[in-house]
Amino acid sequence: MKVTLFVPCFMNTMYPQAGMSIVSVLERLGHTVNFHEDLFCCGQPAFNAGYWDEARKVAGPVVETLAADSADAIVIGSGSCGAMLKVFYGDLFAGTPLASAAVAVGKRTWEFSDFLVTKLGVTDVGARFPAKVTFHDGCHGLRELKVKQQPRRLLEHVQGLELVEMRDSETCCGFGGTFSAKFPAISTAMGEVKCAAAVQTEAEYIVSNDSSCLMQIQGLLDRQGKPLKTMHLAEVLAHQ
């Protein structure tokens, strides 16, 4: 299958290993991966802040490029940016010349774990990762895209991996994009609750399908001096 990978801005600049891991997992499964170097961001920060004109300036080229792309699927390693393309582009471009293209792009877009499990029917990607991990559900992936079991099916098939659920795994980590900077005290409190739940599991890794959540969680854990590490799902699946 021909797959076009969309790499979110923060993943490109701060977590490139997560993006490269998606490439490696997809190639290992025999798919051809393409990446548009010119696409940098889905436009969610401006969209969430209420600046829809500015969001369209960022998202417009994404829609145009991906609409012209003949790949069988567009894959994103983030539930949040995935939700932006799949759910919110329809609202953002409603009544504009890109309306139908935006909806069509959304329909071809898949969150990474959903793509593997639902679209490809793959649950065992031949990974090995001997560690105790807990999974954090990113809110956008969970509630906008209904991705809940897919990453767990994948993790269950990773050799040597022990998956332990944390209390309130569905509770928000407090990142929320610009919210984390606009209301740092609330965001931090939410993150502390999340970290405490993860620490309680005695897992070595917190795994998620959203690097943005992991940035928040790791940022707090590092400041607290906790040894727990965060890792994107794709990195676990790429590990052999």
Add this chain to the structure above:
Amino acid sequence: MATGSSQQFKTDSKRVAGDLRHRGLIQTALSKYETSRDLQKSAFQDWQGARQAAAERKWDAINHLDQYLVEFASKLEARGTKVHWATTPEQAREIILGIIREAGARSIIKSKAMTAEEIHLNEALEKAGYSVVESDLGEYIVQLRNEAPYHIVFPAMHLTRGEISALFTEKLGSAPTENPEDLTMIARNILRDKYISADVGITGANFGVAETGMISITENEGNARLTAALPRVMITLMGIEKIVAKLSDLALFLPMLATAGAGQSLTGYNSMYGGPRMQGECDGPEQYHVVLLDNSRTHLLADPEQRDALHCIRCGACLNVCPIYRNVGGHSYGTTYSGPVGSVITPHLRGLQEWKHLSQASSLCGACTEACPVKIDLHHHLLQNRRNAMAQKPVRWEKMAFHAFGFLANRPALLRALIPFGRLAQKFQWIVKGGPLDPARAWTETRDLPPIATKTFTDQWRAKKRAASSKEPVQ
């Protein structure tokens, strides 16, 4: 510029969010609620189907409010109830004060009504020289503390038994006790006298049934029944959105409200009120007044995008699951309606620019929407409020920043050229990290920031492509 209410929210929410005692208290209280709520939800044959049905019933009621309200009022009037229509809080207060004056009343007993909080009724009554006592235990406690309710269903959720005991000792002179039954009895002994001596009883309404012209009140303490039955004049203050079309709708809404709101199969007492004491009846008030309150609900009705916010049955489920509410507490909001639904509707009821910060104070996690028994699209409404607020009055530096971001995002070569400068800046960030000079302080004060990768994804992708093409055999 931060407005008064926005500044107040920032200050209070910051203080409460860092209060670990508060965090523990609310977590404990709500984890008990979660357990019983889930148990009760499982008693529904199909909870999701019930939510859908409830949303449809409320959609019908709200979209035909013009007909149902008239039907409701005329049925009530036919049984001798006086129905009053109040557009503004001032009008509602004047109507209620007028009824009280005309009745020659002196003391007033009141059961729980968020509409009364909304119009600051108690202050108005006290200012006019009347004594008014809250008969719901939680409301009575916060009234003694001179506080607003902390939660729309659990007004005193933020207090421990010890604090309530100390309050009763201070205000009522009772002996200290942490036994909940003893505490209830202390309040009950005082309240019983108040019911008997009160001339007027004021209640809220959980539902208004158009078909029969009846008010449905649901409660756990029996206090609303006494408030309604004992005084000679009864007044119900009801928001116009509380209408349901049919009596049979309550078969769905009453268990749903109890489940979502308090984790109960059914609330302890469910009563219907349809008018004053009729000839030959042995009890009930001599006069019954229903005051229908608009207070900008019609603004919300005029907004097709967010009209479903009028479906709200004030169960509080969205507050209970909201990680923002759980961390900042009910009082930080500074509004009558707190939590997600409060953040959605307050800008419509009291002004978008003044209250937009509540829509911004959300991670948009969507737990509220998932929990809402009548399927209000709460977290998407927060997004719409943000959009409307910024379209009306953008924050200039923010707009410029997003404009600049858009400029860069569309110029990948320039962006790539700038990334090394970002890396360089991060190398020296430790000097100011987390301090007042740190441009990323909002983040770094409490959290570490990951470094910009030495090789971005684009760098690594290009290297991979180069390596792949150099391996390809030359044609």
